[in-house]
Amino acid sequence: MSTPLGVEEYRDLLSAALPEATDADTAEPNVRSLFTPDTHRAALYVDSTVVRGGRGVGKTFWYRSLLDETLREVAAQEYGIERLRRVKVSRGYGASVEPDLYPGSGTLRQLVEKGVPPYDLWYAVLLTAFGQPELRQLREWEDRALWVRNNPGMVERTIQRVDREAQEQRVTHLVLFDALEHLHRVRSQADKLVGGILELALAMRLGTRNIRFKVFIRPDMYDGALLHFPDASKLTSNAAALTWSRANLYGLLFHTMGNHDGEFADRFRRLTGGWQPEADGRRHVPPALLSGDEQFQAEQFTQIAGPYMGSNFRKGHTFTWLPNHLMDGVEQVSPRSFLSALQKALSETRDQYAGHEFALHHEGIRRGVQRASETRVTEVSEDMPWVRLAIEPLAGHQVPVEQEKVEALWEEHRLADALRKLAETYAPDDPNDETLVRTGPRHPEDPALLIEELSSLGVMRRRRDGRIDLPDVYRIAFGVGRKGGVPRVAS
Structure with a gap:
């Protein structure tokens, strides 16, 4: 064992290791940043078609x-997926x-307006990936989709040939889909496009042995997709989910710290012990220690943040307090929120509590949770604008609260009217199309069902006594109070 790092050494290591860890959209994964939590194994199975995650x-x-x-x-090595x-x-x-590989959002909007069937469109994408010569000669995706519709026999023979050749080569063709929220700005059209992807995914799963889709999708988008085709339920029964346990979250933190270069990271590895270097420079987190043994994890985090969220245990233990206050209503914490909170905790500690005896001050951790709450509310407001409309009437009140009080506040703020107005703003551009876009809840005028939908999204939760509660990760930024709870950030 090595001597524990000093306060500033821990701070320097955290500062160097954390900055790019919270934005997967701009940071490309590499061998050192690849962390393999045990809860993600099923999502990596080749036959797991749908992978849900917020x-x-x-x-x-x-x-x-x-x-x-x-x-x-x-991933194959660490998960044992040959x-x-x-x-x-x-x-x-x-x-x-x-x-050249798939149509962008602008092209998709045009194709939807022209009535191109999503199933044909995604079939054209699949055949383009297989190098279909006739499609290579066509530059426009509309023409490619039309070719698919007009040549069903040739399409089927191509799929049969590709599947047979893959069987002979003992390989599987895996087609990946991500960022489905960018398919179309109108949610109902995005639902149709997603439905086309999933219908074709099921057709390949049932009709071939070696052609598989893997569709990474938000749960609300999967629930809203138009799955009006035979055997659609088989996709649900086979779906996997990207979830994170508390041990996984801390394992990610320590993996990030231990896979950084420099003297402090080296001393951290010697301190914790059991790190196995890989030939490619990646350092493997000791599974029994930093991603599986919570007692050992707690001891290591205590070296960084101290044992308590104040002067004694009555204020809470730092190791459990942080993930507990980032947890949503379905008891999930996103690693992005977790690392973001730590990043903010570090900057606050350096700015306001530089002389603290630990690398992270408990008030810095609280402000990290506040920042994570603001980010989470911004994200859910972008993804589902109706959620903000439903929660804002609760601002200034305290939770837990009786359901009758929630319903009265919604009625006072005329929530049903606001939800209808929101839907109209997202209506199709065609004035002759009388169908409103479903951008809101399934039952906007039924408060009980609205609460259930918010609960399924993790924004609300119902206590055993029937009262309605909001998890801190949403409550704080929405300005909803709780006696003794983390306050909202002062503006």
Whole structure:
């Protein structure tokens, strides 16, 4: 064992290791940043078609990692998934602009307006990935989709040939889909496009042995997709989820610290022990210690943040307090929120409590949670604008609260009218189309069902006594109080 790092040494290590860890959309994964929590194994199975996960849980990270042969090999090794070593991976859709591989959002809007069937469109994307010569000669995706519709026999023979050749080569063609929230700005059209992807994914799963889709998708988008095709329920029964346990979150933190270069990271590895260097420079987190043994994790975090969220245990233990206050209503914490809170805690400690005996001050941790709450509310407001409309009437009040009080506040603020107005702002551009877009809850005029939907999203939760509560990760930024709870950031 090595001598524990000093306060400033811990701060320097955290400062160097954390900055780029919270934004998977701009940071490309690499062998050192690849962390393999045990709860993600099922999501990496080749036959797991649907992978559900909210913002910041790792959808884009795994999408990009699976596109990289080296990272696939690491995942195959650590998860023991031999089949991952024998895949040919293609992009089906993603955030990057790849007009030769799949249509971008502008093209998709045009195709939707022209009534191009999503199933035909995604079939054209699949055949383009397989190098269909007729499609290579067509530059426009509308023409490619039309070719698919007009040549069903040739399409089927191509799929049969590709599947047979893959069987002979003992490989699987894996087509990846991510960033589905960018498919179309109108939610109902995005639902149709997602439905087309999933219908084709199921067709390949049932009709071939070696062609598979993997669709990374937010739970609310999966629930809203138009799955009006035979055997659609088989996708749900086979779906995986990207979840994070408390041990996983701290394992990620220590993995990030231990895979950094420099003297302090080296001393941290010697201090914690059991790190195994890989040939590619990656350092493997000791599974029994930093990602599985919570007692040992707590001891290490106590070295960084101290034992308590104040002067004694009555204020809470730092190790449990942080994830508990970042947890949503379905008891999930996103690693992005976790690392973001730590990043803010570090900057606050250095700015306001530089002389503190630990690297992180408990007030810095509280402000980190406040910052994570603001970010989470911004994200959910972007993804589902109706959620903000539903929670804002509770601002200034305290939770837990009786359901009758929630319903009275919604009626006072005329929430049902506001939800209808929101839906109208997202209506299709065609004035002859009388169908309103479903941008809001399934039952906007039924308060009880609205509460249930908010609960399923993790924004609300119902206590055993029937009262309604909001988890801190949403409550704080929405300005809802709780006696003795973390206050909102002062503006």
